[in-house]
Amino acid sequence: MEWNAETVRRKQKELLFPNVGTYYEQALALESGKGMFVKDVEGREYLDFFGGILTVSVGHCHPAxxxxxxxxxxxxxxxxxxxxxxxxxxxxxxxxxxxxxxxxxxxxxxxxxxxxxxxxxxxxxxxxxxxxxxxxxxxxxxxxxxxxxxxxxxxxxxxxxxxxxxxxxxxxxxxxxxxxxxxxxxxxxxxxxxxxxxxxxxxxxxxxxxxxxxxxxxxxxxxxxxxxxxxxxxxxxxxxxxxxxxxxxxxxxxxxxxxxxxxxxxxxxxxxxxxxxxxxxxxxxxxxxxxxxxxxxxxxxxxxxxxxxxxxxxxxxxxxxxxxEKLLFNSQMMGKALRDGLESLQERFQGIGDVRGMGLMQAIELVKDRGTKEPDPQWTNRLMEATRKRGLLIGKGGLYGNSLRIAPAMVVSKGQIDDALRLLGEALGEALKQ
Ligand SMILES: Cc1ncc(COP(=O)(O)O)c(C=O)c1O
CATH class of the missing domain: 3.40.640.10 (Type I PLP-dependent aspartate aminotransferase-like (Major domain))
Structure with a gap:
């Protein structure tokens, strides 16, 4: 059988427990990773800002x-x-x-x-x-x-x-x-x-x-x-x-x-x-x-x-x-850059109710209205799709499913933080318009 994104998703449905959660409307089948990037089975590359749920701490397949x-x-x-x-x-x-x-x-x-x-x-x-x-x-x-x-x-x-x-x-x-x-x-x-x-x-x-x-x-x-x-x-x-x-x-x-x-x-x-x-x-x-x-x-x-x-x-x-590689320091510095960028996005987008976290563990919580703080899981899902479309992987969380978890590997560079913030800004713009 030839494996492609479609066959992977079909086999997952056929063979795995149905309550195994996956992100996105169409589950993303990943094949390889290097540093800050992963590739899917069709060869498309993604900037990974979730690191396999905060597990890939020093980058995918770090040579050492x-x-x-x-x-x-x-x-x-x-x-x-x-x-x-x-x-x-x-x-x-x-x-x-x-x-x-x-x-x-x-x-x-x-x-x-x-x-x-x-x-x-x-x-x-x-x-x-x-x-x-x-x-x-x-x-x-x-x-x-x-x-x-x-x-x-x-x-x-x-x-x-x-x-x-x-x-x-x-x-x-x-x-x-x-x-x-x-x-x-x-x-x-x-x-x-x-x-x-x-x-x-x-x-x-x-x-x-x-x-x-x-x-x-x-x-x-x-x-x-x-x-x-x-x-x-x-x-x-x-x-x-x-x-x-x-x-x-x-x-x-x-x-x-x-x-x-x-x-x-x-x-x-x-x-x-x-x-x-x-x-x-x-x-x-x-x-x-x-x-x-x-x-x-x-x-x-x-x-x-x-x-x-x-x-x-x-x-x-x-x-x-x-x-x-002095990653405690990098985590602190890049964490600050990420946090500053997220706070700027909060100024632009009313739907970002809260920005919180420490170091390279930052989240934004999405709400319908800043006054009522009513969670907006639908918007969060649209945003997940919009970030994926732009080649950026982030995580989701929170009781209401309306928090986005952003936690890149600690080897992340300032350029990659800027790229992720730009892609997230574009995705927020798209998700909000719908
Ligand atoms: C804080 C915390 N404790 C424990 C666990 C369980 O770890 P594992 O999935 O490796 O069993 C998790 C998993 O996400 C976690 O986030």
Whole structure:
């Protein structure tokens, strides 16, 4: 059979679960990638400003990462976590060196963000001897039973899911749509302070952990105000809870200038999880915990594919590229250029209700009217089509499906930021006219 865009789409319909979501009216079948660009099966090139959901952190098929993965493939592919390997320990040493907590830390490697979070919560329960967990509304922690039970977005919740008990949902620090109808900074951090009442009234007063993303990714890059975690985390700790920072999206320089999202907020996690951009696309999950917490995990921990030597090698190479190419700095500088450009677009287009984010993790939220803030998912879909037509890939998100997520690889240049902003401006013009 000859493969083309049409046959790929037909085969997807025929063979894959129908609830596997794809972007665009006609799913886009991609075949290859290089740096900031991907090509579809018909040879059309796209400037990629979503990086496989913030996973391609140093550009598609970065030669140093490819070389490391290929060399490891020739040497040793798999042993499981039953056997320590040199790449695993080399990566562990590097990650522990970069840790955002002062105290010594230990790590466990898995294959995905879901597994990293499941491990973190199991460990927190074991370490504290407590069961209850506080998460944020609009949270996304993955697709295991526990992670689905912490889901803060109805679209990803299976209707017949039997839930893990003891999970409470705190108000998200979603300033654009404040649950309390307040305005930052006069709000006095009401959403963070409400954690105290949530814990006192809906738990037995003590919790295992407060788990939160520094920026809520799937939630549409909801960016908490800078004081949020300084208020929320001590409340959780006073109730005996650990703070688990879910850095699946926000780690490795994504938020600009710092390795971890949580460092932007001046707080330390007790446990931290990551995945996505860590190995530039190879499957990986990281759970890191302060050593005394990690030492309390007494259940036998094993992962067949965890700490895959290939993923370990790719991650070591990715972190090296981030350091050698000074990508924390680039993420900060290019993030600023992107943010300035998006704010200029907001001045031109009334439909852009909010611009938010940090570093190279920026979103715009599209509304029918700036006064009512009524979401406009239709317009968002038109805009997605219009950007695709112009050869620009961006992401979508948010509970209302009206946030556009813009997160290019951290190797992005100023010229590419300017190109993306120009294409986005043209696409906004077209989508608004319809
Ligand atoms: C913040 C966050 N945590 C966890 C996950 C789950 O990661 P994975 O899809 O690798 O299981 C995601 C995925 O998007 C995420 O954004």
């Amino acid at each position: 990462v490819t070389e490391a993965a290929v060399a490891q493939q020739r040497k040793l592919v798999h042993v499981s976590t039953l056997y320590p390997t040199l790449p695993q320990l080399e990566l562990a040493e590097k990650v522990v060196e970069l840790r955002p907590m002062k105290e010594r830390a230990k790590v466990f490697f898995t294959n995905s963000g879901t597994e990293a979070n499941e491990t973190a919560v199991a460990l927190a329960k074991e370490a504290t001897g407590r069961q209850e967990l506080v998460v944020l509304r609009h949270n996304y922690a993955g697709r295991g039973t526990l992670a689905l039970s912490t889901m803060g977005n109805k679209h990803y919740r299976p209707r017949t899911q039997s839930e893990v008990p003891g999970i409470r949902f705190a108000h998200a620090p979603y300033c654009y749509r404040c649950d309390f109808g307040l305005k930052y900074p006069d709000c006095g951090m009401a959403c963070a302070k409400d954690l105290k009442s949530l814990i006192e009234t809906t738990t037995d007063g003590e919790i295992a952990a407060f788990m939160a993303e520094p920026i809520l990714g799937v939630g549409g890059f909801i960016t908490p105000p800078k004081e949020y975690f300084e208020v929320a985390v001590p409340i959780a700790r006073n109730a005996g809870g650990l703070f688990i920072a879910d850095e699946v999206q926000t780690a490795w320089g994504r938020t600009g200038g710092k390795w971890w999202g949580v460092q932007q907020y001046g707080v330390e996690p007790d446990v931290l999880t990551s995945a996505k951009g860590m190995a530039n696309g190879q499957p990986i999950g990281l759970t890191m915990a302060k050593a005394p917490v990690a030492d309390k995990g007494t259940f036998a921990n094993i992962s067949t594919f965890g700490a895959s030597p290939i993923s370990m090698a790719a991650a070591i190479a990715t972190l090296k590229v981030i350091e050698e």
